[in-house]
Amino acid sequence: MRYSKLFPKTIKEAPRDEVAxxxxxxxxxxxxxxxxxxxxxxxxxxxxxxxxxTQIIREEMNKTGAQEILMPLLHPKSIWNExxxxxxxxxxxxxxxxxxxxFALSFTHEEIFLDLIRKHTSTYRDFPVKAYHFSTKFRxxxxxxxxxxxxxxxxxxxxxxxxxSQEDLDKYYDEVRDAYLKTFERVxxxxxxxxxxxxxxxxxxxxxxxxxxxxxxxxIIYCSGGDFAQNVEIAKVSEGxxxxxxxxxxxxxxxxxxxxxxxxxxxxxxxxxVSFTERSGKKQFTYLGSYGIGVTRLIGxxxxxxxxxxxxIWPKEVAPFDVxxxxxxxxxxxxxxxxxxxxxxxxxxDVLWDDRENVSAGEKFADADLIGIPVRLIxxxxxxxxxxxxxxxxxxxxxTLEVSEALKKLKS
Amino acid sequence: MRYSKLFPKTIKEAPRDEVAxxxxxxxxxxxxxxxxxxxxxxxxxxxxxxxxxTQIIREEMNKTGAQEILMPLLHPKSIWNExxxxxxxxxxxxxxxxxxxxFALSFTHEEIFLDLIRKHTSTYRDFPVKAYHFSTKFRxxxxxxxxxxxxxxxxxxxxxxxxxSQEDLDKYYDEVRDAYLKTFERVxxxxxxxxxxxxxxxxxxxxxxxxxxxxxxxxIIYCSGGDFAQNVEIAKVSEGxxxxxxxxxxxxxxxxxxxxxxxxxxxxxxxxxVSFTERSGKKQFTYLGSYGIGVTRLIGxxxxxxxxxxxxIWPKEVAPFDVxxxxxxxxxxxxxxxxxxxxxxxxxxDVLWDDRENVSAGEKFADADLIGIPVRLIxxxxxxxxxxxxxxxxxxxxxTLEVSEALKKLKS
Numbered sequence: 155m156r157y158s159k160l161f162p163k164t165i166k167e168a169p170r171d172e173v174a175x176x177x178x179x180x181x182x183x184x185x186x187x188x189x190x191x192x193x194x195x196x197x198x199x200x201x202x203x204x205x206x207x208t209q210i211i212r213e214e215m216n217k218t219g220a221q222e223i224l225m226p227l228l229h230p231k232s233i234w235n236e237x238x239x240x241x242x243x244x245x246x247x248x249x250x251x252x253x254x255x256x257f258a259l260s261f262t263h264e265e266i267f268l269d270l271i272r273k274h275t276s277t278y279r280d281f282p283v284k285a286y287h288f289s290t291k292f293r294x295x296x297x298x299x300x301x302x303x304x305x306x307x308x309x310x311x312x313x314x315x316x317x318x319s320q321e322d323l324d325k326y327y328d329e330v331r332d333a334y335l336k337t338f339e340r341v342x343x344x345x346x347x348x349x350x351x352x353x354x355x356x357x358x359x360x361x362x363x364x365x366x367x368x369x370x371x372x373x374i375i376y377c378s379g380g381d382f383a384q385n386v387e388i389a390k391v392s393e394g395x396x397x398x399x400x401x402x403x404x405x406x407x408x409x410x411x412x413x414x415x416x417x418x419x420x421x422x423x424x425x426x427x428v429s430f431t432e433r434s435g436k437k438q439f440t441y442l443g444s445y446g447i448g449v450t451r452l453i454g455x456x457x458x459x460x461x462x463x464x465x466x467i468w469p470k471e472v473a474p475f476d477v478x479x480x481x482x483x484x485x486x487x488x489x490x491x492x493x494x495x496x497x498x499x500x501x502x503x504d505v506l507w508d509d510r511e512n513v514s515a516g517e518k519f520a521d522a523d524l525i526g527i528p529v530r531l532i533x534x535x536x537x538x539x540x541x542x543x544x545x546x547x548x549x550x551x552x553x554t555l556e557v558s559e560a561l562k563k564l565k566s
Numbered sequence: 567m568r569y570s571k572l573f574p575k576t577i578k579e580a581p582r583d584e585v586a587x588x589x590x591x592x593x594x595x596x597x598x599x600x601x602x603x604x605x606x607x608x609x610x611x612x613x614x615x616x617x618x619x620t621q622i623i624r625e626e627m628n629k630t631g632a633q634e635i636l637m638p639l640l641h642p643k644s645i646w647n648e649x650x651x652x653x654x655x656x657x658x659x660x661x662x663x664x665x666x667x668x669f670a671l672s673f674t675h676e677e678i679f680l681d682l683i684r685k686h687t688s689t690y691r692d693f694p695v696k697a698y699h700f701s702t703k704f705r706x707x708x709x710x711x712x713x714x715x716x717x718x719x720x721x722x723x724x725x726x727x728x729x730x731s732q733e734d735l736d737k738y739y740d741e742v743r744d745a746y747l748k749t750f751e752r753v754x755x756x757x758x759x760x761x762x763x764x765x766x767x768x769x770x771x772x773x774x775x776x777x778x779x780x781x782x783x784x785x786i787i788y789c790s791g792g793d794f795a796q797n798v799e800i801a802k803v804s805e806g807x808x809x810x811x812x813x814x815x816x817x818x819x820x821x822x823x824x825x826x827x828x829x830x831x832x833x834x835x836x837x838x839x840v841s842f843t844e845r846s847g848k849k850q851f852t853y854l855g856s857y858g859i860g861v862t863r864l865i866g867x868x869x870x871x872x873x874x875x876x877x878x879i880w881p882k883e884v885a886p887f888d889v890x891x892x893x894x895x896x897x898x899x900x901x902x903x904x905x906x907x908x909x910x911x912x913x914x915x916d917v918l919w920d921d922r923e924n925v926s927a928g929e930k931f932a933d934a935d936l937i938g939i940p941v942r943l944i945x946x947x948x949x950x951x952x953x954x955x956x957x958x959x960x961x962x963x964x965x966t967l968e969v970s971e972a973l974k975k976l977k978s
Contacts, residue, residue, distance in 0.1 A: 161633055161695045162686035187682050190642050195682060198633040198697070221573055221610040226719050227639070227702055228660070228671070230602050248640070248669070250662035252706050257660075259640070259671075270599050270607060274574035283573045285610070290639055290702065294664050307638050 155475075157508040157521075160184070160198060164521045175369065176454035177301025179466050183525045185453075185474075192295060192306030194450075199525065202474035203453055204309065207341055208288055210471065211311050211447060214337040218329050220284040220313055225266045227290055231256035233265045237425045243354045248292045259292040262355070264422055264444055267314040271440070272428045278318050281430060281440065282326065286313035288449065300371065302454040303410065309449040316440045318430060320419060323441040327417055330445050334363055334413050341452060342460070342469025345412060348374045348383035352416060355444070359388070360416045363447075364409035369458050372409045377401050410455045411448075418442040466526030467547050475506040476564060478527040479542075480518045482534035483511060491533040494542060494557055503564055523547070531560060567887075569920040569933075572596070572610060576933045587781065588866035589713025591878050595937045597865075597886075604707060604718030606862075611937065614886035615865055616721065619753055620700055622883065623723050623859060626749045630741050632696040632725055637678045639702055643668035645677045649837045655766045660704045671704040674767070676834055676856055679726040683852070684840045690730050693842060693852065694738065698725035700861065712783065714866040715822065721861040728852045730842060732831060735853040739829055742857045746775055746825050753864060754872070754881025757824060760786045760795035764828060767856070771800070772828045775859075776821035781870050784821045789813050822867045823860075830854040878938030879959050887918040888976060890939040891954075894927045894946035903945040906954060906969050915976055935959070943972060 157163075161184075168178040169188065180186045185200035196204055212222065231249075234240035240247075240258065248259040260266075271283060291310045302308070313330065317323040331347060338345040345363040352360045362385060364374050375393060376383035379401025384391075386406070393406035420439040423429065428440045460467045468474070477498060481491040491507070498505045506527060508518045515534075522530050532543040542560050545552045555563070569575075573596075580590040581600065592598045597612035608616055624634065643661075646652035652659075652670065660671040672678075683695060703722045714720070725742065729735040743759060750757040757775040764772045774797060776786050787805060788795035791813025796803075798818070805818035832851040835841065840852045872879040880886070889910060893903040903919070910917045918939060920930045927946075934942050944955040954972050957964045967975070 159631065161697060162692075165686075184686075187685065189638050189678065189681070193638045193640060195638060195678070196636040198635055201634050201636055204636070219571065222613050223610055224608040224613055224616070224721075226601050226605045226607060228605060228704060228719050248662055248664050250660055250671075252660050259662075266601065266607070269601070273599065274577075274596075280574075285573060292640060307640050309636075 155506055157506055158510050160506070162187075162197065164524055172301065173299055174301035174303065174454070174458075175461060176303060176457040179457050179461055179524065180302065180453070183466060186302060192304070194302055194305065196450075199474045200453065203468070203472050204449060206472045207449055207452055208311070210340045211288075211337055211449070214333045214340070215286050215311070215313060218284065218326070218333050220286050220315070222287065223285045224287045224289060225260075225263050225270070227260045227292075229258050229260060229266060231258065233269055234258055237265055237422055239265070239354065246293045246295075246354065248294060260289065261291055261293045262444075262446075263287075263289075263312055264314065264355075264418070264442065265426070268316075268422055268426045268428045268442065271316050272426065275430060277431045278433055282315060282317045282322060284313065284315040284326065286311060286445075300454070302450045303458070304371070305450060308451065311447045311449055313445040315443040315445075316423075316428070317443070318432075318438065318440065320441055323417060323419070323443050327415060327443050330415055330443070331361065334415070334445070334447065337447065338363060338365070338412060341472050342456060343412065343452075346374065346376055346380075346383045346409070348376065348385050348409075349388060350385035350414070351388050355416055356418055356421065358417060358419070360414055362411045363413035365412055365455055365459065366407050367410045367455065367458050368408055370408040370410040372411050373406060374409050375404050375406050377404055410451075410458065412452055412455055413445070413447040415446075416444045418444065461526070464520070465524030468526045468528060470528050473526070473528050475504045475527050476529065477503055477505045478522045478525065478530045479505050479507040480515075480522060480530060480532045481507070481509055482515050482518075482532065482536075483513070484535055487533060487535055487539075490539050493540075494531075494533055497557055497561065498564075501561055501565065503561075529564065567918055569918055570922050572918070574599075574609065576936055584713060585711055586713035586715065586866070586870075587873060588715060588869040591869050591873055591936065592714065592865070595878060598714060604716070606714055606717065608862075611886045612865065615880070615884050616861060618884045618886075619861055619864055620723070622752045623700075623749055623861070626745045626752070627698050627723070627725060630696065630738070630745050632698050632727070634699065635697045636699045636701060637672075637675050637682070639672045639704075641670050641672060641678060643670065645681055646670055649677055649834055651677070651766065658705045658707075658766065660706060672701065673703055673705045674856075674858075675699075675701075675724055676726065676767075676830070676854065677838070680728075680834055680838045680840045680854065683728050684838065687842060689843045690845055694727060694729045694734060696725065696727040696738065698723060698857075712866070714862045715870070716783070717862060720863065723859045723861055725857040727855040727857075728835075728840070729855070730844075730850065730852065732853055735829060735831070735855050739827060739855050742827055742855070743773065746827070746857070746859065749859065750775060750777070750824060753884050754868060755824065755864075758786065758788055758792075758795045758821070760788065760797050760821075761800060762797035762826070763800050767828050768830055768833065770829065770831070772826055774823045775825035777824055777867055777871065778819050779822045779867065779870050780820055782820040782822040784823050785818060786821050787816050787818050789816055822863075822870065824864055824867055825857070825859040827857040828855065830856065873938070876932070877936030880938045880940060882940050885938070885940050887916045887939050888941065889915055889917045890934045890937065890942045891917050891919040892927075892930045892934060892942060892944045893919070893921055894930075894944065895923060895925070896947055899945060899947055899951075902951050905952075906943075906945055909969055909973065910976075913973055913977065915973075941976065
């Protein structure tokens with residue numbers, strides 16, 4: 155795509171009220187726009203990153219045998235009353251009344267999923283069911299100072315699973331834990347699974363997927379050997395204590411939570427009477443699991459972790475484009491860059507081509523650094539016809555290559 | 567995918583309060599579930615149809631040079647006050663208050679788009695901008711008796727374009743009209759472009775995309791030669807009057823509106839002060855266009871048009887699967903069907919395989935007819951090893967083919 159046509163262009167300064175690095179760079183780079191506190195539009199660049207992340211999550215969810223659905227966002231009060239969360243989660247929920255009926259906006263979907271299940275299942279043969287959706291969540295956060303790390307309106311992938319036994323739930327829970335770790339790895343993140351409290355979701359212990367990051371709002375105590383991690387909110391051991399398995403002293407670190415998984419057992423099913431008939435004819439309650447990944451939060455986390463003082467450095471798998479093609483303006487070299495753009499595009503490579511006129515080379519380089527596409531290719535008189543200067547976003551090294559060599563390198 | 571794993575299975579009877587054919591068949595087939603009046607979950611089969619439609623729309627929108635974004639659903643009152651629609655559209659809008667702040671749920675996005683534009687543009691060089699999103703709309707319809715044809719919460723693709731002149735808007739408006747006709751054609755619909763009134767959107771005349779259908783809620787007066795069509799709400803001519811171009815008498819027919827396009831000119835931009843600096847340095851207001859396709863409504867329209875007394879008949883392009891593979895249960899033929907399923911899947915064909923045990927052939931055929939996948943392939947002792955019985959959903963004719971022949975036919 156031609157950068158001259160992309161909406162919008164980069165901006166020089168982020169709004170003063172934005173303190174988080176993710177918000178600053180995403181706003182300046184033209185990935186997001188802020189509608190109000192905690193609420194952002196995904197602009198074309200941001201939407202592209204979101205679509206890549208969404209596709210990776212979708213693939214990993216499908217591998218676990220989960221099926222994609224889409225549940226509504228506006229929910230009747232009656233369903234939330236069945237579990238008592240209409241009152242219990244009052245602080246975080248957006249509620250409204252229209253024509254004397256009361257509704258809540260989706261802050262999560264356990265109740266809606268269970269309502270769906272009790273209408274469409276009856277015997278043990280109908281289980282397990284594993285269904286997920288990508289949809290909008292609304293949570294009235296007191297603070298909304300962390301950019302898209304903590305929105306009041308945000309995108310989430312939530313998966314729900316329902317089983318006829320605790321063992322079957324446990325087995326799938328472990329499968330999802332592995333699928334989540336794989337998902338985070340694919341988007342470029344190394345996540346630590348930490349035990350945590352369940353908040354308005356459950357009284358049981360849950361697991362959070364935490365990414366080490368100095369600007370994170372959470373803290374964990376963990377073993378670098380990977381055998382222990384707890385959110386400090388529930389940790390009964392402290393930093394420095396030796397790990398039981400001999401991996402040295404436990405560490406304490408700031409982290410960003412990118413996902414969480416819950417094992418509810420029969421607690422919700424009992425309240426909503428979601429049961430099934432066993433082979434023996436006996437009625438039993440079902441076992442619920444719930445699993446979430448914050449999609450927009452992942453975008454913010456990537457920026458918090460992968461940036462320098464010039465801008466974002468996207469991991470290859472989720473970058474908005476594969477290549478940032480910069481043309482140093484010159485009538486003579488214009489046919490060269492057109493030809494190179496065409497060759498790249500024809501090879502299935504996603505190219506952002508900075509074709510702007512009357513913009514200096516320095517400004518184009520600064521914008522390329524801010525936007526953070528992994529590979530920058532420059533076409534200029536200096537590089538010569540049919541050749542490009544290759545530079546990775548995360549390195550200072552440059553090399554001049556034949557276009558065919560660059561193509562081969564991009565495809566590898 | 568194995569039908570034994572698909573959630574949920576077909577149901578024998580639709581809920582009594584559903585009168586529309588689309589709701590009855592979509593509910594019975596397991597495409598949707600009803601949360602409350604006017605609000606449905608897309609189940610795995612329904613989600614698949616939605617994804618196919620979404621992808622077609624996306625491709626046609628991208629061809630017009632429009633860029634995909636995602637705007638928030640919860641909007642501050644202040645923005646809606648700028649155009650006066652906080653009051654004017656009160657009846658249709660869902661409004662809420664949280665921590666003393668007032669919000670509306672998205673019933674459309676003109677205001678939000680214009681706010682975005684005024685923050686990111688200044689001179690004529692920044693125009694035109696064409697951006698679209700797929701997102702949820704909330705409209706408090708008085709009646710919600712038409713299944714997913716008229717939801718209170720539904721999916722829409724809305725596109726907005728903004729220009730520096732009426733001519734440029736007009737040019738793009740015509741481009742979008744053509745892209746819409748192409749889109750409807752690709753999903754299997756033949757749409758008529760009819761003039762209509764603008765409702766809470768505009769006082770000017772707008773264009774609706776109407777599909778002839780006896781169960782439609784709208785009516786048009788139109789010429790079958792294609793040179794005239796108006797919604798009866800604004801039509802000043804009547805049925806039977808000869809068409810000006812000699813195509814015979816005008817007809818009157820019931821229709822379903824599947825899309826609409828609006829030319830607002832500068833009316834909204836003036837209210838929200840969305841302007842730009844001309845080459846001459848003079849300040850001018852921008853010209854807005856807005857274009858919508860109801861995605862969930864399209865699903866409903868397809869069912870209203872393409873069904874028989876046994877169930878749905880999906881057009882190939884949007885069917886949830888390419889093939890419905892039915893195995894007539896038998897230990898001996900089980901390896902046959904496994905092999906055929908694998909060969910189809912390996913060739914990139916999406917197969918729904920009815921692998922259920924203890925379900926009669928008659929029941930499997932009835933479910934296949936209800937679900938409406940275009941091609942049914944039967945594997946049984948009668949067809950023989952390596953062979954299948956082919957039947958199109960819309961025909962009674964069957965033929966027995968070698969799997970390789972069936973594969974070739976599916977690929978053609």
